[in-house]
Amino acid sequence: MKNLSAYLLVLIxxxxxxxxxxxKEPVADEAAMMDGTTEVxxxxxxxxxxxxxxxxxGAAAAARAAAEAEAAANRAANDLxxxxxxxxxxxxxxxxxxxxxxNAQLLKAAPSVKVKVEGYCDERGSDEYNLALGEKRALxxxxxxxxxxxxxGRLSVISYGEEMPIDPANTEEAxxxxxxxxxxxxx
Amino acid sequence: MSCLRIIILxxxxxxxxxxxxxxxxxxxxxxxxxTIPLAITSLVPIESPKAGVVEGFQQVLENDLDLxxxxxxxxxxxxxxxxxxxxxxxxxxxxxxxxxxxAEAVIKGGYRFEGEKMIIELRLYDVIxxxxxxxxxxxxxxxxxxxIAHTFADQVMLGLTGELGPFSSRIAYISNRTGxxxxxMMDVDGNKPVRLxxxxxxxLNPDFSPKRKELIxxxxxxxxxxxxxxxxxxxxxxxxxxxxxxxIGGRYSPDGREVAxxxxxxxxxxxYLIGTDGTIHKRLTKHYGIDVDPSWSPDGNRLAxxxxxxxxxxxxxxxxxxxxxxxxxxxxKYNATPAWSPKGDLIAFSRLENKEFNIFTIRPDGxxxxxxxxxxxxxxHPRWSPDGRFLIYSLDRNxxxxxxxxxxxxxxxxxxxxxxxDDTHPxxxxxx
Numbered sequence: 001m002k003n004l005s006a007y008l009l010v011l012i013x014x015x016x017x018x019x020x021x022x023x024k025e026p027v028a029d030e031a032a033m034m035d036g037t038t039e040v041x042x043x044x045x046x047x048x049x050x051x052x053x054x055x056x057x058g059a060a061a062a063a064r065a066a067a068e069a070e071a072a073a074n075r076a077a078n079d080l081x082x083x084x085x086x087x088x089x090x091x092x093x094x095x096x097x098x099x100x101x102x103n104a105q106l107l108k109a110a111p112s113v114k115v116k117v118e119g120y121c122d123e124r125g126s127d128e129y130n131l132a133l134g135e136k137r138a139l140x141x142x143x144x145x146x147x148x149x150x151x152x153g154r155l156s157v158i159s160y161g162e163e164m165p166i167d168p169a170n171t172e173e174a175x176x177x178x179x180x181x182x183x184x185x186x187x
Numbered sequence: 188m189s190c191l192r193i194i195i196l197x198x199x200x201x202x203x204x205x206x207x208x209x210x211x212x213x214x215x216x217x218x219x220x221x222t223i224p225l226a227i228t229s230l231v232p233i234e235s236p237k238a239g240v241v242e243g244f245q246q247v248l249e250n251d252l253d254l255x256x257x258x259x260x261x262x263x264x265x266x267x268x269x270x271x272x273x274x275x276x277x278x279x280x281x282x283x284x285x286x287x288x289x290a291e292a293v294i295k296g297g298y299r300f301e302g303e304k305m306i307i308e309l310r311l312y313d314v315i316x317x318x319x320x321x322x323x324x325x326x327x328x329x330x331x332x333x334x335i336a337h338t339f340a341d342q343v344m345l346g347l348t349g350e351l352g353p354f355s356s357r358i359a360y361i362s363n364r365t366g367x368x369x370x371x372m373m374d375v376d377g378n379k380p381v382r383l384x385x386x387x388x389x390x391l392n393p394d395f396s397p398k399r400k401e402l403i404x405x406x407x408x409x410x411x412x413x414x415x416x417x418x419x420x421x422x423x424x425x426x427x428x429x430x431x432x433x434x435i436g437g438r439y440s441p442d443g444r445e446v447a448x449x450x451x452x453x454x455x456x457x458x459y460l461i462g463t464d465g466t467i468h469k470r471l472t473k474h475y476g477i478d479v480d481p482s483w484s485p486d487g488n489r490l491a492x493x494x495x496x497x498x499x500x501x502x503x504x505x506x507x508x509x510x511x512x513x514x515x516x517x518x519x520k521y522n523a524t525p526a527w528s529p530k531g532d533l534i535a536f537s538r539l540e541n542k543e544f545n546i547f548t549i550r551p552d553g554x555x556x557x558x559x560x561x562x563x564x565x566x567x568h569p570r571w572s573p574d575g576r577f578l579i580y581s582l583d584r585n586x587x588x589x590x591x592x593x594x595x596x597x598x599x600x601x602x603x604x605x606x607x608x609d610d611t612h613p614x615x616x617x618x619x
Contacts, residue, residue, distance in 0.1 A: 088499075088521075124539065126523035126567065127391065127612070128436045128449065128479040129493055129500055131412065132456035135433060136477065139454055158411065159433065163368070163389050170586060 072110035077185035079106055080115065083141065085179040088125065090136035092144055100141065103183065104148035111151075116184040117142050119159045122175035123168075127161055134159030141181040223347060225252065226261040226290040230307065231273040233299035239329060240298050240305070247336035248294070250376055251354040252343060254601065255576070256594050261290045273297045275308050277319045285314045292320070292347060305329055309339050311346045321346035333378060344574075353572035357616040358579060359383075359393040359402055360590055364608030370404055371610075372419065375572075375592070377603035383417060384424075392436055395616040398443035402614075403427060405435045414448060427465050436480050440487050447471070447481040447490055458492050458505065471505050472512070482527045482534070484551070491515065491525035491534050491551075502536050504551065515553055524568050527551075528575045533595070535559075535569040535578055546580055548595070559597030570615050571595075579603075579613040 080103050083096035092100070107115065119138030121130035138157035146152045167174035227249055230241045252258050263270070265288055269281040274295055285293045296309040305328055311321040321342050325335040337354040344352030354375050362371045365382070368389050373380040384390050388407040395402055400419045405412050414428035414437045428434040432451035439446055445460045445468060458481050460469040472478040476496035483490055487507070494503050494512075502515040502525045516522040521539035528534065534551055537544040544565040549556040560566045564584030571578055579592050582602075588609035593600035604610040 088495075124542065125500070125521065126480065126493065126537070129477060129495075129523055131391075131433055131435050132449065132451065132477040132479050135451050135456065157432075160389070160407075163391075168586075 069110065069112060072106075073113045073185070073187060076106045076110040076113045076115070077187075080183035080185065082180045082182045084176065085137055085181070087122070087175070087179065088133070090133060090140050092140055096141075097144065100144050101148060104145050104150050107145065107150045107154070111154075112187065114154045114156070114186045116186060117145075117155055117157045118182045118184060119157065120164060120178060120180050120182065121162045122178040123162045123165060123170075124175065125162070127163075131159050131161035134161045137179075137181050222257060222259045223292055224261055224290050225258040226266065226270070226285060226288065226293040227252070227263075228266065228270045228293065228295050229263075231271065231295075231297045233273060233297040233306075233308070235300075237298075237300060237329070240307075240332060243332045244307070244336045247333050247376065248340050248343075251337060251340035251352065254376075254592065254594075254599055255340075255344060255352065256599050257344070257348065261288050275310060275322075277310075277312055277317060280312055280317075282312070282314050282317045285312075290314050294343065303328055305331070307335055309342075311343055333374070337374065337376075350574055351618070353574045353577060353615070353618075356573055356619045357395075358590070358603070359395060359404075359614045359616070360581075360604065360610050361390060361393065361404075361612040362604075362608045362610045370402065370417070372402075373604070375603070377590075377605060380605065383419065383422075392612050393614045394438050395614055396439050396443055397441060397617045403437040403439065403446060405437070414446070427463070428461055429465075438481050438483060440483055441485055442487060447483065449479045449481070458490065460507070469507075471507065471510060473510075480524055482525045484527050485529050485531045489551075491527050491536075493523050493525065502534065502549075515549060515551070516556075517553070518556060522547075526569050526571055526578075528571050528595070529573055530575040533575075535571065537567045537569060537580075546578065546597075557597075559593070559595075560600070566591075568612050570613055572615050573617045579615055581611040581613060583611075 081099050083099050086093065107113065117138045119134035121134050135157065138159055142155045142157050145155060165178040167177045230244055249260065253260065267284040269284045274280045275297065291314050293312050293314055295312065296307060298305060298307045304326060307325045309323045310319060313320050323339055323342055327335060334355065340354040341352040344350065356375060357372050358375060359370065359372045361368050367387050368391065369382055369386065370384040370390050370393055371380055371382050386406050386408040391405040393402050393404040401416060402419060403414055403416050406415050411429065411431065412433050412435055413426050414434040415424060416427040417424045428448060430450050430452040433449055433456055435449050437446045437448040445462060447458060447460055449456050450459050455475055456477050456479055457473065458471040458478050459467055460471060461467050471490065474494065474496045476494050478492055478494045480493040481490045489504050489506055491502055491504050493500050497514065499520045501522050503512050504515050505512045515534065516536065519538040519540060522536050525534050525536040532550065533548045535546060535548050537546050544567045545558055546560045546566050546569045547556055547558050564582050566580050566582050569578045569580045576595055577592055578595055579590060582589055582591050588611050589602050590604035590610045590613045591600055591602050
C-alpha cells in the first residue's frame, strides 16, 4: 500500500512534469510569434511614414498644377464671352475678333477643355436658312480661334438657328442680342 | 395642214358643247371667280332622331365648302318644305322649290342607327338638270361624324368640279404647347390635334410621305439636328439621316423613293438626295453659299431651293438630272421657303419686306409674280393642299404664332390652329 502510494506520487509528479513540459512549448511559440508581428508592424509604420512624406511633396505639386488647371478650366468655362454678328452675316466684326482673342488666350491656358461653339440667329429670316447661317457663324468663330492657335480638335460646332433666342422680343435690340455665337465648355 | 386645223376645230367645238352640257361644272383653278348657289339641308332622321348628329355634320360640311370659295350657300331660313323631307332619290325631290330659291345644287341626306352603328345617306343633286350628281352612304360610329362630313365635302368638290377636295387629309405642324417644340397633327379644320413626339428638345419642319402614313422631321434629340422618320399609327421612329452637322428640311420626292434635304457635312450647307435607307444618292448643289429649303416639282425632275449665292437669299431651281441651276426670284431682298404646287404651275414663297414676311406665288419660268397676303404680321412656310387649291402657312402676329389656311389666290384666309401655344411649320398630307 505504501509502495503503491509512493509509486502513484512518482507517477503524478512525472505526469505533471510531462504535462507542464508539453504545455510550455506552445506558450514559448506564441511569445515568439507575437514578438514577430510587433516587429513587422513597426517596420511597416516606419515605411509608411517615409512614403507618406514622399507622396506629400509630389501631391502638393500635382495639386497645385491641378488647381491651376481647374482654375484655368473654370476661367475658360465662365469667362468665354459670346460674340455678336450683323444681320444676315457670318463675317466676324472687329469687336467679335477682339473678344475671340481673349477667348483664345483662355482656351490655350486650359488645354484640357473642349468647347462646343453654338451658332444662333435672330428670328427674322426663314428657319432653314437661319440654321445654315447659324452654322456658318459657328464655323467662322471656330476657324478664327484655330487661327489664333487653339487646336481644332478641341472645338466642335452646332447651329440652333433662330430656335433659342436670348431675348424673345420683337425689337432691334433683342435681335442684335440673339445674333450670336456661344461657347459651352465640356470637361 | 388644213386637215389638222379641222381636227383642232372639231376638238374645240366638242369641248365647248361638253362644257355647256354640264351646267354646274366650273373652273377649278380659279376659286372665287365664279360661285355656285348651293343649298345644304340638315340631315333628316330616317328612324328615330339622335342628338349630336345633325349639328356636328352640318358645321363641318358648311365650313369646308365655305373655305373652298366655290359656293354661295343659300340661306337656310329661306328653305321651303322640301328641305325637311327625306328624299334619297332624285325623282322625290321638289326641284322647283330649290330653283325658286336660286339654288343650282342641293345637298340632302338622312341618318339612322343600328345599335352603335351609324348609317348616313348623302345626296348631291343638280337642280338645273334634276339629276343625282353624287350619292354616298357612310357607315361608322357617332364619333366618326366629323370625318364623314370631311369625306363627303371632298366628294361634293369632285361632283361639282371633277376633282376631289382636300378636306379629309391632315396637317402636321410644330407646336410649343408643352414648353418644347414637338410634332403635332390635326384635321384640315384644326380639329383633333394630336402630339406625335416627346423629344423634349427641338423638333422642326415636318413633311408627309406621299405613299405611307409617315412623317419626316428634324430633331435635336441626340444632340445634333438629325432627320427622323416616324410611322404615324405605330409610332415607330428612327433616324433617317444623322450626318455630322445639319440634316434639315427633308422633303419626300413625289414617288416617295428619295428625300431631298440640306446636309452640312462639307462644312457648308448643300442640297442632297438620299434614299429612304439614309444613304446619299446624289449631291445637287455645289456652292460656298447657303443652300437650303428644297421643294420638288410634281414630276420629280426639278427642285426649287433657297440660296444666297448671289448675295441675298433668293429662290433658285436645280435640275435633278443635269444639276443646272437657274435663278427664279429677282424682286425683293429676301425670298425663302419655296413650295412647288402639286399642279406644277406655281411656286409659292415668302418674301421679307419691312421686317415682315408675306406670301407670293410665281410661275416656274419666273413670270406672273403675285402677292397673296397683306396686312400686319409675318406669314411664312406656305405649303399646298394635295389638290393645289389651298395654301396653309404660319402667321406671326402680336408675338403669337398660328396656322392659317387660304385659297391659292390669297382669299378666304382663316385661322385653323387653336389658341394656347405657338404653332408653326405646317405641312399638308397627300390624300389620306
